[in-house]
Amino acid sequence: MSKYDVVIIGGGLGGLECGYTLAKNGLSVCILEKNPVLGGCLQTFKRRGVTFDTGFHYIGGLSEGQPLHRIFNYFNLLDLPWHKLDEEAFDDITINGETFHFANGHEQFAETLAEKFPNCANELKKYTAFLKNVGDNIFSSFEPRDHKEFFAESLFARSAYDFLNETISDSKLRDVLSGASLKMELNAEKLPLYTFAQINNSFIESAWRIKGGGHQISDSLAKSIEAFGGTIRTKANVTRLIEKDGLISAVEINGDEVIETKHVISNIHPANTMELVTESQALRKIYRNRINRLPNTYGMFTANISLKEDCVPYKNKNLYIYQKSGLWDISKYTTGQKAQCVLVSYQVPEDGKQFTRNIDLLTPMFWEEVEQWTESTVGRRGEAYEEFKKQKAEECIEIASKHIPELRGAIEHVYTSTPLSYRDYTGTKEGSAYGVQKDYSQLMTTLLSPKTPIQNLFLTGQSLNLHGILGVSMTSFFTCAEIIGMDKVALFLKE
Numbered sequence: 001m002s003k004y005d006v007v008i009i010g011g012g013l014g015g016l017e018c019g020y021t022l023a024k025n026g027l028s029v030c031i032l033e034k035n036p037v038l039g040g041c042l043q044t045f046k047r048r049g050v051t052f053d054t055g056f057h058y059i060g061g062l063s064e065g066q067p068l069h070r071i072f073n074y075f076n077l078l079d080l081p082w083h084k085l086d087e088e089a090f091d092d093i094t095i096n097g098e099t100f101h102f103a104n105g106h107e108q109f110a111e112t113l114a115e116k117f118p119n120c121a122n123e124l125k126k127y128t129a130f131l132k133n134v135g136d137n138i139f140s141s142f143e144p145r146d147h148k149e150f151f152a153e154s155l156f157a158r159s160a161y162d163f164l165n166e167t168i169s170d171s172k173l174r175d176v177l178s179g180a181s182l183k184m185e186l187n188a189e190k191l192p193l194y195t196f197a198q199i200n201n202s203f204i205e206s207a208w209r210i211k212g213g214g215h216q217i218s219d220s221l222a223k224s225i226e227a228f229g230g231t232i233r234t235k236a237n238v239t240r241l242i243e244k245d246g247l248i249s250a251v252e253i254n255g256d257e258v259i260e261t262k263h264v265i266s267n268i269h270p271a272n273t274m275e276l277v278t279e280s281q282a283l284r285k286i287y288r289n290r291i292n293r294l295p296n297t298y299g300m301f302t303a304n305i306s307l308k309e310d311c312v313p314y315k316n317k318n319l320y321i322y323q324k325s326g327l328w329d330i331s332k333y334t335t336g337q338k339a340q341c342v343l344v345s346y347q348v349p350e351d352g353k354q355f356t357r358n359i360d361l362l363t364p365m366f367w368e369e370v371e372q373w374t375e376s377t378v379g380r381r382g383e384a385y386e387e388f389k390k391q392k393a394e395e396c397i398e399i400a401s402k403h404i405p406e407l408r409g410a411i412e413h414v415y416t417s418t419p420l421s422y423r424d425y426t427g428t429k430e431g432s433a434y435g436v437q438k439d440y441s442q443l444m445t446t447l448l449s450p451k452t453p454i455q456n457l458f459l460t461g462q463s464l465n466l467h468g469i470l471g472v473s474m475t476s477f478f479t480c481a482e483i484i485g486m487d488k489v490a491l492f493l494k495e
């Protein structure tokens with residue numbers, strides 16, 4: 001029976017990045033992924049020659065000198081076909097029919113918006129200076145404790161909504177500045193300032209798509225891990241963690257095979273991790289209950305649309321379209337609600353043409369909206385569900401069509417996914433898009449540490465610190481530091 005230094009549950013970004021760092025540092029690593037393909041939210045699928053992204057669509061801060069550049073340099077991901085979005089407008093925010101441009105660079109960002117909000121020019125400067133400071137200090141977590149506490153933790157304990165109200169006096173501008181935030185759940189009572197500031201800042205630095213689909217990130221990481229001597233297994237559903245003398249001694253796969261290990265990292269939702277530990281001396285009921293009760297962020301509905309050739313001009317930007325103002329109310333679910341907003345993401349044309357073959361429309365979707373079909377499985381959810389998805393896709397197309405007049409006539413096929421799809425493919429609780437919901441006023445319970453009460457079981461992934469590609473990458477270093485020490489992990493900054 002093989003015995004590894006580290007077994008990693010889940011081959012999403014977090015699991016693969018941990019595997020990369022540990023294998024690079026000489027540890028024997030085995031990554032277990034339940035699906036036939038790796039990647040989790042980085043997965044793509046191909047239909048009739050067109051590639052579609054399922055989760056991840058764009059990243060920020062990848063230009064030289066910016067945080068993700070340094071991180072992706074370490075992970076050897078810089079050579080992938082990254083495609084920079086328009087610097088003068090990487091995101092267009094449309095609220096009530098009025099459009100505002102988000103420009104790259106802190107000064108340009110403030111100046112562009114100040115043209116529409118001249119009375120708020122100084123406030124915009126202060127706002128962007130604050131965001132820049134948060135971004136510039138992202139690696140302070142690798143420095144001595146005092147600084148780290150001052151920076152990340154103090155901002156996690158502040159309300160993003162209150163910060164906006166204190167900094168920006170114009171309510172319309174507050175909405176605009178929140179306009180690219182479908183990348184997080186805009187919850188006035190909960191969203192920590194750190195999440196809001198770090199994510200928005202990274203895109204102000206620079207914004208990038210990947211030509212050909214997000215799976216190239218997981219493929220590249222997997223290739224590197226195997227080159228370092230690591231093992232990766234797909235169709236390996238972890239069904240149990242076996243505890244002996246208070247430590248996890250082995251991992252059970254697909255209900256029968258057992259692999260021995262010294263350490264385990266779980267890249268899956270923390271509540272699912274707890275369910276895998278069926279018998280434990282070390283895991284108290286109080287910890288399990290705490291993890292199980294953590295609320296999750298909302299899910300996403302996606303309509304992946306393939307388009308007829310030469311019909312819809314490619315836009316090198318994202319469109320965030322809101323039907324009405326009051327963006328911070330979007331996280332409040334009301335029964336039978338219609339889609340109120342849509343993020344339009346264009347696929348970079350692979351043939352270099354000026355027209356795109358695929359756009360994705362994304363809108364938040366709550367678990368309550370699909371709860372009646374929770375007992376069903378992929379492809380067997382029944383007619384009512386198919387009708388519900390068709391209706392939701394139509395609502396999204398209706399919103400997007402007002403801004404892309406060619407869209408309706410160009411549609412070839414529409415493929416849809418809901419939080420149920422995520423629950424069944426990536427295993428995320430309630431199909432949540434961004435994992436555990438952090439709450440600035442309940443930091444002790446919602447901001448999870450990689451450590452668990454079982455000394456050799458660690459957590460990683462989007463439910464811990466910050467979600468998204470930047471956040472999951474940062475968290476992977478904190479998790480690895482628990483096994484090989486922060487000194488070794490921090491060395492990556494110097495490479």
Ligand SMILES: Cc1cc2nc3c(=O)[nH]c(=O)nc-3n(C[C@H](O)[C@H](O)[C@H](O)COP(=O)(O)OP(=O)(O)OC[C@H]3O[C@@H](n4cnc5c(N)ncnc54)[C@H](O)[C@@H]3O)c2cc1C
Pocket residue numbers: 009010011012013014015032033034035038039040041042054055056057058059183236237238239267268272300302362425426427428432433434460461462463467468469470472
């Ligand atoms: C619709 C959507 C759009 C997004 N857009 C962006 C974006 O544009 N930019 C950005 O930065 N971020 C975006 N994100 C967020 C980002 O994609 C995620 O934060 C990140 O990819 C999560 O990575 P992860 O490793 O934590 O989890 P996951 O990707 O969920 O990986 C977990 C893995 O574990 C596997 N697994 C689960 N249970 C088991 C088991 N028992 N045994 C073995 N394997 C198991 C799953 O199959 C999966 O592969 C988006 C997310 C969504 C949902």
